[in-house]
Amino acid sequence: MPSPYRAIFAAPGTKGFSTAGFLGRMPLSMMGIGIVTMVSQLTGRYGLAGALSATVALSAAAIGPQISRLVDRHGQRRVLRPATLVSLAAVAGLLLAAKFELPDWTLFVFAALVGCVPSVGSMIRARWAAIYRDTPQLHTAYSFESVVDEICFIFGPIISIGLSTVWFPEAGPLLAGVFLAVGVFWLTAQRATEPVPHPREHHSKGSALRSGGLQVLVATFVATGAIFGSIDVVTVAYAEDQGHKAAASLVLAVYALGSCVAGAAFGLMHFKGAPAPRWLLGVCAMAVSMIPLQLVGNLPFLAVALFIAGLSIAPTMITTMALVEQHVPRAKLTEGMTWVSTGLAVGVALGSSAAGWVIDAAGSDAGYGVPGISGAVAVAVGFLGYRRLKKPVPQRGGTHEHGNGHGQREEHSGVA
Numbered sequence: 001m002p003s004p005y006r007a008i009f010a011a012p013g014t015k016g017f018s019t020a021g022f023l024g025r026m027p028l029s030m031m032g033i034g035i036v037t038m039v040s041q042l043t044g045r046y047g048l049a050g051a052l053s054a055t056v057a058l059s060a061a062a063i064g065p066q067i068s069r070l071v072d073r074h075g076q077r078r079v080l081r082p083a084t085l086v087s088l089a090a091v092a093g094l095l096l097a098a099k100f101e102l103p104d105w106t107l108f109v110f111a112a113l114v115g116c117v118p119s120v121g122s123m124i125r126a127r128w129a130a131i132y133r134d135t136p137q138l139h140t141a142y143s144f145e146s147v148v149d150e151i152c153f154i155f156g157p158i159i160s161i162g163l164s165t166v167w168f169p170e171a172g173p174l175l176a177g178v179f180l181a182v183g184v185f186w187l188t189a190q191r192a193t194e195p196v197p198h199p200r201e202h203h204s205k206g207s208a209l210r211s212g213g214l215q216v217l218v219a220t221f222v223a224t225g226a227i228f229g230s231i232d233v234v235t236v237a238y239a240e241d242q243g244h245k246a247a248a249s250l251v252l253a254v255y256a257l258g259s260c261v262a263g264a265a266f267g268l269m270h271f272k273g274a275p276a277p278r279w280l281l282g283v284c285a286m287a288v289s290m291i292p293l294q295l296v297g298n299l300p301f302l303a304v305a306l307f308i309a310g311l312s313i314a315p316t317m318i319t320t321m322a323l324v325e326q327h328v329p330r331a332k333l334t335e336g337m338t339w340v341s342t343g344l345a346v347g348v349a350l351g352s353s354a355a356g357w358v359i360d361a362a363g364s365d366a367g368y369g370v371p372g373i374s375g376a377v378a379v380a381v382g383f384l385g386y387r388r389l390k391k392p393v394p395q396r397g398g399t400h401e402h403g404n405g406h407g408q409r410e411e412h413s414g415v416a
Helices: 003-008 014-043 046-074 076-099 104-114 120-132 136-166 171-189 212-241 247-266 276-288 299-310 313-327 330-362 369-389
Strands: 399-403 409-413
Touching: 003 136, 014 046, 014 076, 014 104, 014 120, 014 136, 014 171, 046 076, 046 104, 046 120, 046 330, 076 104, 076 120, 076 171, 120 136, 120 171, 120 330, 136 171, 136 247, 136 313, 212 247, 212 276, 212 299, 212 313, 212 330, 212 369, 247 299, 247 313, 276 313, 276 369, 299 313, 313 330, 330 369
Parallel strands: none
Antiparallel strands: 399 409
């Protein structure tokens, strides 16, 4: 591991919470595709499978920020454990309902409750921010976590689909639930690195989404999510048209690999100046990288084009998290990060639906127009809201120390 990455793990407890965070994030890439695989195998109804997967995604998008708001006020351990238990109980109910062919409405009820899953990535980034706030190491830490995200998306779908097709239909979602349980309970057992919760008096009224800068980031990431969601669907359809449907997972893994490589390299760089211009450049690069997809002629060309397209993802995500830290009061940092993930999830659902409609109407080749249009929308929103991103929110409060209940003292500005 390059020396800047070794350096961030010098702080006590960082290896433990980062490893727990990796396990806790695996369901993000495994649950949805696992449900689709399971339901399609048990019932042969792809429409039902897709609707259930979308229900999980939209439920998580709606509930996630509320869970994170509670975390900011009461701490990770007190909130994440009960929320995770609700989600795990819903996963168990969904698997049993599917296996025993219960009415469809029961599947949707359980799928909606699965959305109580916490945004583990936001929890991990909040821990890094508590340790390295206002230092160059925070950029490296955010870069490392973006690489971890991409590793999850490289291997998660392959594991989930493979287990459900080779072992038994429920195996993929079941293992995703196991990862969630182990990751969250291991993470919340690590009290020494848990960010100090913020009492109610440190919170301004309303949601973190009242921040104009955060609104721009979330709106842009709805369009960005539409890029990701549509590329997944169109790539599967295109590979099937080429007679190599199984190759779709490998091609999409190459897409994630491009982001992984770029994220690792980006973490080694040190930047001066405000992050807003770099963020806008990244959004533009994502949009431009959609152009070659309109010229796809075969699967090898598609793999190369997607690898290049992936190079702009992680750097843009890393810079986005830096901007969230600037535009959201520190007492609402976890909630702010989760709102970005929510925008992404909503975009993925919209992009998947739009791509499916275009494929049915005009074929898989035309489907790549959906991520192209989504990229253009992202650029438009970015330019329209750029002025807001140049006005960070002042972080209130002086510098003081808090004990965390485990003998460790943390110095931080404002509220941790």
